[in-house]
Amino acid sequence: MGTKFVVVGGDAAGLSAAGKAKRDALDTDVVVFERGDWASYGACGLPYYVEGRIAALSDLQVLDPRKIIEDRGIDLRRHHEVTSIDREAGTVAVDGDDGRYRESYDELLLATGGSATLPDVPGRNLTGVFSIRSLEAGRALKHYIAPHDAPPSPRAPTGTAQRLLTHLAERDPEAVAVVGANKIGVELAEAFVGRGLDVHVFDEAPRVLPSFGADVAGMVEDHLREAGLDLLLETPVTGFRGSNGRISGVETADGVVPVDAVVADVGVEPNVDLATAAGIDCGPTGAIATDEYGLTNDPNVYAAGDCAEKRHLLTGEPVHWPFALAANRAGRAIGRTLAGRPTPVGGIVGTQVMKALDLQVARTGIVDHEAARTAGFDPISALITTITRAHYYPGWSRMVVHATADADSGRLLGANMVGEEGTAHRINSVATALAAEMTVTDVGSLDYGYAPPFGPVWDPVLGVAKVLDEKLGRISEPA
Amino acid sequence: MGTKFVVVGGDAAGLSAAGKAKRDALDTDVVVFERGDWASYGACGLPYYVEGRIAALSDLQVLDPRKIIEDRGIDLRRHHEVTSIDREAGTVAVDGDDGRYRESYDELLLATGGSATLPDVPGRNLTGVFSIRSLEAGRALKHYIAPHDAPPSPRAPTGTAQRLLTHLAERDPEAVAVVGANKIGVELAEAFVGRGLDVHVFDEAPRVLPSFGADVAGMVEDHLREAGLDLLLETPVTGFRGSNGRISGVETADGVVPVDAVVADVGVEPNVDLATAAGIDCGPTGAIATDEYGLTNDPNVYAAGDCAEKRHLLTGEPVHWPFALAANRAGRAIGRTLAGRPTPVGGIVGTQVMKALDLQVARTGIVDHEAARTAGFDPISALITTITRAHYYPGWSRMVVHATADADSGRLLGANMVGEEGTAHRINSVATALAAEMTVTDVGSLDYGYAPPFGPVWDPVLGVAKVLDEKLGRISEPA
Numbered sequence: 001m002g003t004k005f006v007v008v009g010g011d012a013a014g015l016s017a018a019g020k021a022k023r024d025a026l027d028t029d030v031v032v033f034e035r036g037d038w039a040s041y042g043a044c045g046l047p048y049y050v051e052g053r054i055a056a057l058s059d060l061q062v063l064d065p066r067k068i069i070e071d072r073g074i075d076l077r078r079h080h081e082v083t084s085i086d087r088e089a090g091t092v093a094v095d096g097d098d099g100r101y102r103e104s105y106d107e108l109l110l111a112t113g114g115s116a117t118l119p120d121v122p123g124r125n126l127t128g129v130f131s132i133r134s135l136e137a138g139r140a141l142k143h144y145i146a147p148h149d150a151p152p153s154p155r156a157p158t159g160t161a162q163r164l165l166t167h168l169a170e171r172d173p174e175a176v177a178v179v180g181a182n183k184i185g186v187e188l189a190e191a192f193v194g195r196g197l198d199v200h201v202f203d204e205a206p207r208v209l210p211s212f213g214a215d216v217a218g219m220v221e222d223h224l225r226e227a228g229l230d231l232l233l234e235t236p237v238t239g240f241r242g243s244n245g246r247i248s249g250v251e252t253a254d255g256v257v258p259v260d261a262v263v264a265d266v267g268v269e270p271n272v273d274l275a276t277a278a279g280i281d282c283g284p285t286g287a288i289a290t291d292e293y294g295l296t297n298d299p300n301v302y303a304a305g306d307c308a309e310k311r312h313l314l315t316g317e318p319v320h321w322p323f324a325l326a327a328n329r330a331g332r333a334i335g336r337t338l339a340g341r342p343t344p345v346g347g348i349v350g351t352q353v354m355k356a357l358d359l360q361v362a363r364t365g366i367v368d369h370e371a372a373r374t375a376g377f378d379p380i381s382a383l384i385t386t387i388t389r390a391h392y393y394p395g396w397s398r399m400v401v402h403a404t405a406d407a408d409s410g411r412l413l414g415a416n417m418v419g420e421e422g423t424a425h426r427i428n429s430v431a432t433a434l435a436a437e438m439t440v441t442d443v444g445s446l447d448y449g450y451a452p453p454f455g456p457v458w459d460p461v462l463g464v465a466k467v468l469d470e471k472l473g474r475i476s477e478p479a
Numbered sequence: 480m481g482t483k484f485v486v487v488g489g490d491a492a493g494l495s496a497a498g499k500a501k502r503d504a505l506d507t508d509v510v511v512f513e514r515g516d517w518a519s520y521g522a523c524g525l526p527y528y529v530e531g532r533i534a535a536l537s538d539l540q541v542l543d544p545r546k547i548i549e550d551r552g553i554d555l556r557r558h559h560e561v562t563s564i565d566r567e568a569g570t571v572a573v574d575g576d577d578g579r580y581r582e583s584y585d586e587l588l589l590a591t592g593g594s595a596t597l598p599d600v601p602g603r604n605l606t607g608v609f610s611i612r613s614l615e616a617g618r619a620l621k622h623y624i625a626p627h628d629a630p631p632s633p634r635a636p637t638g639t640a641q642r643l644l645t646h647l648a649e650r651d652p653e654a655v656a657v658v659g660a661n662k663i664g665v666e667l668a669e670a671f672v673g674r675g676l677d678v679h680v681f682d683e684a685p686r687v688l689p690s691f692g693a694d695v696a697g698m699v700e701d702h703l704r705e706a707g708l709d710l711l712l713e714t715p716v717t718g719f720r721g722s723n724g725r726i727s728g729v730e731t732a733d734g735v736v737p738v739d740a741v742v743a744d745v746g747v748e749p750n751v752d753l754a755t756a757a758g759i760d761c762g763p764t765g766a767i768a769t770d771e772y773g774l775t776n777d778p779n780v781y782a783a784g785d786c787a788e789k790r791h792l793l794t795g796e797p798v799h800w801p802f803a804l805a806a807n808r809a810g811r812a813i814g815r816t817l818a819g820r821p822t823p824v825g826g827i828v829g830t831q832v833m834k835a836l837d838l839q840v841a842r843t844g845i846v847d848h849e850a851a852r853t854a855g856f857d858p859i860s861a862l863i864t865t866i867t868r869a870h871y872y873p874g875w876s877r878m879v880v881h882a883t884a885d886a887d888s889g890r891l892l893g894a895n896m897v898g899e900e901g902t903a904h905r906i907n908s909v910a911t912a913l914a915a916e917m918t919v920t921d922v923g924s925l926d927y928g929y930a931p932p933f934g935p936v937w938d939p940v941l942g943v944a945k946v947l948d949e950k951l952g953r954i955s956e957p958a
Binding site for chain 2: 042044045048053059060062313323324325326329341344346350351352353355364392393422424425426427431432433436442443446448449451455458462473
């Protein structure tokens with residue numbers, strides 16, 4: 001008889017682990033508990049669902065729950081919440097559609113995900129103040145801003161969904177606020193612009209998209225403003241104003257901006273209550289601490305996905321990195337390890353890409369000097385403005401590439417870039433160079449492809465490495 | 480007083496070296512001899528000029544000759560042909576607008592480029608049979624197929640240009656043949672389709688784009704045929720038929736296909752006559768042999784660009800790799816070396832990208848099993864069909880990715896891919912992994928960016944590495 005593998009959480013990390021363990025070790029019994037209605041979904045697509053590019057929430061589903069059960073042989077139990085873990089007995093307590101019971105495990109994976117953080121200001125519980133970390137929250141938001149385009153939730157398990165009921169038959173919103181000019185904030189701002197709404201974006205930071213680096217923010221800000229967005233930077237939100245329990249305005253030191261809806265996703269917190277109640281340790285980031293195989297302080301309990309820490313390959317430090325690929329990869333590695341082939345979950349270098357209207361914005365590694373110094377590096381940066389195609393090929397546009405290196409070792413530390421085309425995939429070559437610990441000299445001499453429709457002869461990544469190489473050469477020359 | 484650096488050839492390699500040497504060592508006297516009218520031009524743009532996307536030949540110029548002279552301080556002498564080298568005396572013989580003379584050098588760079596190879600069959604000298612390795616040949620071709628769109632050459636130094644004069648006032652061509660379904664052939668076929676011509680493409684090979692790997696050819700062939708191209712594969716051309724000295728048809732074993740013009744660029748030969756006459760050694764590829772700094776067997780004579788060999792980083796063998804980036808890089812490195820900072824010219828891994836109508840085709844490294852075995856590897860491959868965006872994001876299309884690894888070491892050897900978007904820049908991340916000698920396990924665990932408009936969660940490069948990793952895992956398992 002095989003082992004019994006129990007997974008808490010039926011999204012990226014949980015189902016990747018379940019699928020891989022079952023595929024590679026057929027005699028494993030795999031049970032997945034998911035407290036919600038949805039399993040295996042692409043939450044990253046929510047802004048496009050809100051915008052209307054994607055019609056149905058079910059389009060975001062990666063795998064049909066029935067297929068997970070029937071084709072993959074995974075015992076997926078939706079609407080089942082794991083409420084506690086008894087590590088000594090090797091059981092979890094489950095609260096499900098079919099009552100409360102205990103389920104035993106040989107190996108346990110915690111893939112409980114993360115939750116959106118709302119700003120800690122008065123009025124955050126008003127109707128019309130949203131976060132969209134879950135599919136149901138996305139549905140509620142879409143219904144709120146476009147009631148004729150999205151049906152209300154068939155199940156209404158959350159406060160958000162209940163709140164929207166009070167809004168039915170009200171007028172369509174005209175103005176919305178996004179609090180937090182971060183990735184999800186800018187993606188949602190784009191969605192609202194696409195729906196013809198007036199959009200006000202608030203952030204206390206001086207630049208948009210702080211995680212993408214200040215050096216490319218200017219081009220993004222110009223682009224967003226040209227599209228009609230009202231960007232209120234260095235403008236902390238001090239509260240939300242309401243009328244009859246519904247949002248009516250966003251309050252700052254400069255006054256109140258009237259709005260009909262707010263999305264205020266200012267961060268992601270790892271869901272660790274289940275783990276900590278059972279004595280599973282968290283690390284310095286607040287997420288569950290794991291070793292390189294995803295194992296917690298209990299040798300039979302793994303953690304992966306947005307609830308668990310990852311290791312940053314450049315700093316060696318644990319980080320909270322709540323993104324889809326890292327979750328999928330860690331889940332798959334744990335499944336493979338359980339099937340008998342020990343596989344590290346892999347570190348991250350911090351690669352992110354996003355679409356901001358007509359721009360592609362990308363970053364990887366360490367781009368910020370303060371962060372580089374904290375990690376023990378001596379940072380030096382270069383910024384180039386180049387073009388996306390050969391200068392003679394019609395349709396080229398401007399591209400800004402910024403990169404940071406360690407002046408001591410010459411090692412490339414990171415890059416961030418923005419342009420209308422060709423940054424989303426180019427960043428991956430930098431991510432590869434970071435994993436290989438290449439110097440800027442190494443990167444500048446890479447053999448990249450060239451064709452006039454796709455870039456200049458010296459690819460922008462080579463171009464910025466070349467400039468850094470020259471800068472470092474001048475530093476190292478005797479006076 | 481500084482040294483005197485003489486360069487033969489005023490295109491990518493020559494002017495990169497000249498510019499870098501002058502910039503980094505101001506007291507160097509730099510003289511560049513260019514036998515033609517053009518210096519510093521993007522010959523890679525010729526297909527788009529022929530198509531009409533690029534109006535004027537001068538648009539392909541990277542740097543204005545006057546600026547090269549005045550702003551960069553380089554003594555560029557166009558219409559000056561170097562006819563011999565006296566290595567003992569340290570001089571070159573020059574034949575120029577201003578007569579014949581000798582010029583002394585301390586250091587010499589041969590950047591004499593390459594020449595198009597026409598197929599060795601009867602009729603190749605007929606009027607209307609073209610190659611387009613040079614700007615003037617491109618102009619002649621465009622004038623021939625679209626006489627109202629391109630003026631005849633202001634100077635007519637070549638046979639090609641003379642031949643076109645006989646064609647003036649003739650009818651516009653309706654059907655053209657491309658002999659060689661290689662990169663330049665397919666780019667030109669696209670240009671001819673863009674001009675509304677009937678296009679017949681001949682190749683003796685069974686698939687198009689042999690250097691890009693057979694595994695992606697099917698998708699390209701379907702696409703070209705859908706666009707109306709007549710692809711005649713496994714069809715060697717046995718001769719060209721003429722009428723009154725002008726091309727009238729392409730002859731194969733199956734008969735004669737009537738055409739009004741032919742482009743037959745079946746290869747590039749390095750221009751080495753000047754070098755070999757002076758006792759400079761060529762390597763096994765027929766191009767000038769150099770060491771890692773671009774130095775020939777004479778310690779004062781360098782060679783770079785399409786006339787010189789490069790080293791392939793995976794095989795360690797010399798190769799003839801007549802492409803723009805390698806030429807630019809080698810030139811720049813030599814300029815830097817001469818300015819006092821020894822800089823290797825860098826090897827190549829064989830990265831190529833191209834546009835084929837609506838497709839992007841890309842390759843790098845070793846993808847072919849026979850080539851892998853010749854280089855001492857034990858090849859294993861995987862092919863995946865994936866999509867260019869998240870499955871729920873509108874506008875996705877199919878993408879085919881093939882990769883080859885060494886079964887002994889697990890090292891990734893190469894990849895080739897094709898799709899409507901996202902392959903031209905993705906290939907560079909594979910090129911980076913090849914330079915870093917990564918295994919498929921290493922590549923599969925890279926931290927790449929993900930956003931729904933730009934790809935699936937597992938980037939196609941990670942996806943194909945994952946499949947190869949699984950294949951290798953099964954091989955290494957005990958029976």
